[in-house]
Amino acid sequence: MLKIDNLHVRVAGKEILKALSLEAKAGEVHAIMGPNGAGKSTLGNVLAGREGYEVTQGSVEYDGINLLELEPEERAAAGVFLAFQYPVEIPGVNNTYFLRSALNAQRKRRGEAELDSVQFLKRVREKLAVLHLKDELLHRAVNEGFSGGEKKRNEIFQMALLEPKLAVLDETDSGLDIDALKMVADGVNAMRDPSRAFIVITHYQRLLDYIVPDFVHVLADGRIVESGDKTLALKLEEHGYAWVAQRTVAGVG
Amino acid sequence: MSSAMLHSLLDEVESAKGPDWLKQVRVEARTRLLERGLPAARNEAWKYTPLRALESRGLRRVAADSQSVGVDPALYTLAGVDSPRLVFVDGALRRDLSDLPGVHGLAIESLGAALEGNAESLSASLGRSFDADAQVFARLNSALPGDGVVIRVAPGVKVEPLLHLVMLGNAGAADGYWQLRNVIELGEGSALRLIEHYAGGQGCTHLGNVVNQYSLKAGARLDLLQLQAAPDSMRLIRRSDAVLDADAHLEMRCVEAGAQWMRHDLAVALQGDRARLVSRGVFVLNGRQHADTRIDVSHRARDTACDLVWRGVADQRARGVFHGAITVCPGADGTDALLSNKNLLLSDQAEIDTQPVLEIHADEVKAAHGATVGQLDEKALFYLRSRGIDEAEARSLLTLAFCRIAFDSITNETLRSQLDAMLLERLPRAVLGGNAPQVAG
Numbered sequence: 001m002l003k004i005d006n007l008h009v010r011v012a013g014k015e016i017l018k019a020l021s022l023e024a025k026a027g028e029v030h031a032i033m034g035p036n037g038a039g040k041s042t043l044g045n046v047l048a049g050r051e052g053y054e055v056t057q058g059s060v061e062y063d064g065i066n067l068l069e070l071e072p073e074e075r076a077a078a079g080v081f082l083a084f085q086y087p088v089e090i091p092g093v094n095n096t097y098f099l100r101s102a103l104n105a106q107r108k109r110r111g112e113a114e115l116d117s118v119q120f121l122k123r124v125r126e127k128l129a130v131l132h133l134k135d136e137l138l139h140r141a142v143n144e145g146f147s148g149g150e151k152k153r154n155e156i157f158q159m160a161l162l163e164p165k166l167a168v169l170d171e172t173d174s175g176l177d178i179d180a181l182k183m184v185a186d187g188v189n190a191m192r193d194p195s196r197a198f199i200v201i202t203h204y205q206r207l208l209d210y211i212v213p214d215f216v217h218v219l220a221d222g223r224i225v226e227s228g229d230k231t232l233a234l235k236l237e238e239h240g241y242a243w244v245a246q247r248t249v250a251g252v253g
Numbered sequence: 254m255s256s257a258m259l260h261s262l263l264d265e266v267e268s269a270k271g272p273d274w275l276k277q278v279r280v281e282a283r284t285r286l287l288e289r290g291l292p293a294a295r296n297e298a299w300k301y302t303p304l305r306a307l308e309s310r311g312l313r314r315v316a317a318d319s320q321s322v323g324v325d326p327a328l329y330t331l332a333g334v335d336s337p338r339l340v341f342v343d344g345a346l347r348r349d350l351s352d353l354p355g356v357h358g359l360a361i362e363s364l365g366a367a368l369e370g371n372a373e374s375l376s377a378s379l380g381r382s383f384d385a386d387a388q389v390f391a392r393l394n395s396a397l398p399g400d401g402v403v404i405r406v407a408p409g410v411k412v413e414p415l416l417h418l419v420m421l422g423n424a425g426a427a428d429g430y431w432q433l434r435n436v437i438e439l440g441e442g443s444a445l446r447l448i449e450h451y452a453g454g455q456g457c458t459h460l461g462n463v464v465n466q467y468s469l470k471a472g473a474r475l476d477l478l479q480l481q482a483a484p485d486s487m488r489l490i491r492r493s494d495a496v497l498d499a500d501a502h503l504e505m506r507c508v509e510a511g512a513q514w515m516r517h518d519l520a521v522a523l524q525g526d527r528a529r530l531v532s533r534g535v536f537v538l539n540g541r542q543h544a545d546t547r548i549d550v551s552h553r554a555r556d557t558a559c560d561l562v563w564r565g566v567a568d569q570r571a572r573g574v575f576h577g578a579i580t581v582c583p584g585a586d587g588t589d590a591l592l593s594n595k596n597l598l599l600s601d602q603a604e605i606d607t608q609p610v611l612e613i614h615a616d617e618v619k620a621a622h623g624a625t626v627g628q629l630d631e632k633a634l635f636y637l638r639s640r641g642i643d644e645a646e647a648r649s650l651l652t653l654a655f656c657r658i659a660f661d662s663i664t665n666e667t668l669r670s671q672l673d674a675m676l677l678e679r680l681p682r683a684v685l686g687g688n689a690p691q692v693a694g
Binding site for chain 1: 631632633635636637638639642647650651653655657658661
């Protein structure tokens with residue numbers, strides 16, 4: 001589904017991703033771990049199409065197409081979703097209106113029928129229940145006045161509603177207490193599906209107790225330096241990222 | 254500075270009818286106008302809105318025989334707003350288009366009729382001299398005979414229906430001039446909700462000159478929406494003067510969604526203790542529109558408060574001007590003043606000039622002000638796009654959201670949606686299909 005090959009990305013003149021390669025197939029959950037500044041969020045932003053991220057080398061193929069050529073909204077319609085590390089507050093834009101516009105814009109672009117408000121609300125209520133979010137959030141402005149935990153849960157709620165094929169979760173666990181963390185994990189697990197892939201970016205192993213990955217990758221200094229199964233996360237937790245750095249240096253030597 | 258424009262209008266002053274004191278007011282105003290002319294570019298109050306283009310134009314009063322002209326009902330109706338409605342076309346009352354059911358405690362009459370009755374009761378309002386040269390159009394309004402409305406709410410009466418006052422320029426003679434003088438008086442403890450609706454026929458090139466004088470006695474409350482939706486060919490000058498006694502509350506919203514050239518002077522005197530002004534406003538400009546809002550709030554008593562939040566949006570080659578001045582007079586201790594003005598430039602060639610001014614001559618004052626001019630928040634834009642909303646729609650949505658602060662507290666949902674729609678129409682690439690976006694909250 002997703003094939004990243006030798007990706008080099010510059011941000012504000014500085015090379016952040018250096019020869020990053022990664023392949024994710026439908027049905028898989030990939031965890032990407034790494035120290036601060038390794039380029040984890042850059043990866044998420046590049047996949048979603050944020051401006052200011054200059055790809056200088058390499059390719060990203062998604063479902064057989066060149067993802068990098070698509071506008072952010074085209075990527076969304078094609079099934080790519082980024083759960084933001086810092087969800088944006090948008091005063092004056094009603095949450096329900098926003099969600100319905102987003103969903104229908106995607107459907108329209110895909111040539112599917114738009115949902116009327118009854119169909120839409122039915123779908124909304126189903127998903128709200130999974131995330132234990134209150135109805136009342138729907139009537140507020142997008143993320144405005146939401147607590148940190150509510151913002152993150154709202155991201156996962158949006159994901160559940162939009163039903164992407166490739167979901168990238170950028171440190172969705174940061175700033176969550178254990179209850180919220182479980183709700184987020186429940187939301188993700190409920191969506192695990194043979195036709196869907198997840199890339200879960202996280203700083204800590206904790207989230208992976210609840211969202212059990214098929215693969216764990218360590219991202220350091222702009223590239224994947226180590227890949228393994230879920231046990232790699234436990235080793236990292238035990239030894240810290242310095243351990244990977246040392247092993248890498250040893251490997252090179 | 255002599256002015257062809259003024260000369261062209263002032264000829265009729267001496268022959269006009271009315272009580273002696275009013276004739277005197279007109280003659281004095283006329284004399285000063287001819288002496289002083291239009292303010293020069295160096296006049297601080299007109300620095301960003303030069304009058305050169307206007308000065309050389311000969312204007313003609315629009316003839317009163319426009320009474321019989323048909324007017325498109327779309328111009329003077331608003332969804333969600335029924336009667337009572339009062340419609341002025343080209344400066345003259347149109348009884349045939351108005352609908353004024355009797356409301357207990359609410360007296361509405363045309364200025365002309367009021368002057369034939371107890372004219373003395375209007376001498377304070379109409380006799381007001383506009384001393385500063387910057388107030389030249391109010392002076393002109395005083396110099397010329399004309400109509401308008403006198404609205405009086407009896408003490409203690411809380412008027413239930415929303416009053417809709419429409420001021421239209423109808424298409425017709427080029428360079429037509431009309432004016433209105435509205436006097437709105439709220440007795441002690443009374444309450445009124447009023448929409449002032451400025452509009453015009455497509456292609457109308459009139460210059461409308463409106464002076465509104467509001468007087469709120471102790472404990473009175475006026476909820477006022479000034480909706481300016483004149484066609485892009487029209488020029489509109491209005492002055493809104495309010496005097497608030499103790500515990501009076503003026504809740505005012507201004508939506509500027511039209512006119513080729515417009516200037517609004519809003520002057521509010523918080524005269525009595527604990528008087529309070531809440532003012533929200535927005536202008537949305539495109540093409541070569543020019544809008545200038547000048548606010549002057551003076552705190553003249555203890556524990557008075559003002560809360561001003563204004564927004565501006567300019568696209569293409571439009572120019573917006575905002576001047577917000579708050580003066581805290583000696584002795585006005587306990588004043589609480591807040592002014593925020595944020596602006597959005599949607600094009601490289603648009604310009605917005607904003608100037609907040611705070612002048613404090615009292616102790617124990619809480620005052621804050623801020624003004625910004627910027628672009629749409631790129632983070633918010635990307636957020637919306639990442640969810641599938643295309644760029645043009647995302648921009649419209651964010652711009653509209655930015656403007657909504659001016660009217661999102663209006664509880665009439667139908668009216669609010671109509672305001673949404675009016676602004677959306679003025680936004681670039683407004684591609685939102687179907688229903689207008691809902692207001693949050």
